[in-house]
Amino acid sequence: MNEQTLPLKPSRSKPWNDPRVRALFFQLIAIAAVFWGGWALIDNTLANMESRGISTGFGFLDQSAGFGIIMSLIPYDATYSYGRTFWVGLLNTLLVSGMGIVAATILGFLIGVARLSSNWLIAKLALAYVEILRNIPLLLQIFFWYFAVLRNLPSPRQSVDIGGLFFLNNRGFYMPEPLAQPGFGVVTAAIVVAIVAVVIIKRWAKKRQLATGQVFPTVKVGLAVLIGVPVLAYLAAGGPLQWEIPELKGFNFGGGITLIPELAALWVALSLYTASFIAEIVRSGIMAVSKGQTEAAQALGLRSGLTLRLVVIPQAMRVIIPPLTSQYLNLVKNSSLATAIGYPDLVAVFMGTTLNQTGQAVEVVAMTMGVYLTISLLISLFMNIYNRAVALKER
């Protein structure tokens, strides 16, 4: 019997029938189309701008800016370039975002935990906080903190005087500024040494606890080292610090550090608003941890504070971090509302004044978009690295 055997290999299909080849082919076409589209867009924009006599290019970044900015973390005056205004704006954005993230995180965790408190009053107050603050538009909150609060502060000549060192008026909060004198390097070195020492102590304490079961008071000793060592070094070096105390001259206070009301209002508004969302994230994170975990911890005799800190929160973090990242991103992007109250952030300084004085809209907007994209991606990256570190490791 001449039995026909089935071929072992399926018959070689033609390349255009091979799904992998076809997929690759169409993806290449798609990539080419995207690039061509992008190129067409740029080319078209450039051609249109040229035909309308609008100058292009990044040369404007070297021209002197010629306008003042009320607050800058790096030296700046009207003689610096437009490129410098970019950095001034960027640093101001990073400052308020950083301050906001720290404050919103701390407040958000406190409120989130408070919402789950067994104390009726605390739980309801936290609920009211969340429901009120997250449902009022952020811009209104910024206006409230800026105009409503600012209007009630006294003028510079009637400032609130706190011990002759701190002053509060409608131009800001004035604090003494430490000025490092020669010999301050010793203190800086001492701070570094103290930090290293604390890390070593902590490791040693953990090792000892694992070996012997004895608990070492790491927090108390750590704090003592962290404060004590620099203070001793400071005294030993003969106090190499001078305090510049703000004083009233002419229209306003000069000298010292100033927290301008624009920054304060934006910081408070961003922190309080974002904290209400973070509180909900923390609450849901804690509720996601099985009740059995708490009961097991209690059965071991752990106090409720320790239960929360050592058992519940570490497990809740896995649920908390991804949405928390989004809140951080929102906070950074929301900081651009600064422009409404005159805080000189990137959008106000660079995309506002610089764009308008130079007319280089396309370049300036592209740069600003690039910056926000970069900041957001970096936050995302770091939070993802952290998330991986605390993630449940199954072995």
Place this chain on the structure above:
Amino acid sequence: MKKLITLAAGTATLLGSLMATNAMAATTLESVKEKGHLQCGVTTGLPGFSQPDDKGNWTGIDVDTCRAVAAAIFGDPKAVEFTPLTAKERFTALQSGEIDMLSRNTTWTLTRDASLGLNFTGTNYYDGQGFLVSKDLGVSDAMELNGATICIQAGTTTELNLADYFRANDMEFNPLVFDTSEQTVQGFASGRCDVLTSDRSQLAALRSKLADPSSAVILPNTISKEPLGPVVRQGDDQWFNIVKWVLFAQINAEELGVTSENVEDMKKSDNPNIQRLLGTDGDMGDKLGLPADFGYDVIKGVGNYGEMYNRNVGPGTPLDLDRGLNALWTEGGIMYAPPMR
């Protein structure tokens, strides 16, 4: 496969349309006629210049400049739609074609004229930058402002002049920059800044918005030249000429004594200048691509320059501004229009 073909076709259409925008669009006059109205960029609210009332009717000298252009094209001063713009937004709105002309107390400077793809068509108000301070401060001269906190509106020449002035006089200041003039006034009213700086005409307007206008004074110093006027896109000479000559027609009308009230009688005038202005003789309108009697429509609909000035910012209005530089050249000012011939 069918899906893929649709997708590819869609992409091709999209890209095609992207490329097609490169082709020259119709002239501004044609597109305005097609729309049936003029799209005019104005301020978000500045008494005397452009300010909406509670019924949404816009009034002011800049608004009237838009209406005059609409009257010249359509014979109807109401054929205008207004786009309120902040100082920051104004040039982009014009460059991108969102508006047909900008009439928004904008200072004519070399940079703006030469590098933004814009053309300034003339000056409808000669201004200069000044300072508004609270009376309690006891300041009588700008040279006493060393160390002051100053409220400014973002994206204006004011911001630059201020820095120049303080640098030249070796003084320091803290600039507080707001987006709109409303916010700027609020900053000043709440005591956040000692001084509000802007063009003098604006200061008068902004002061009238204060709860107690007499609590603030405008210092005598004028620190800059601010010729304010309408702006159009570069590259459309016909449109540039139209906006330019509508204003010139208004100035010439004042010089010739033609007003919105006597314009009917003036039509019978045998003064050749008036005949050319009102289109009873010559082909002035034709040369601009406008109706022959565009001058008549402008004067009938909006009035001559002096009427426009007095109605919006002159004595008797809340701004109460003297003609000053804005008087005709024949009366000691510098308002001077080229002849219509």
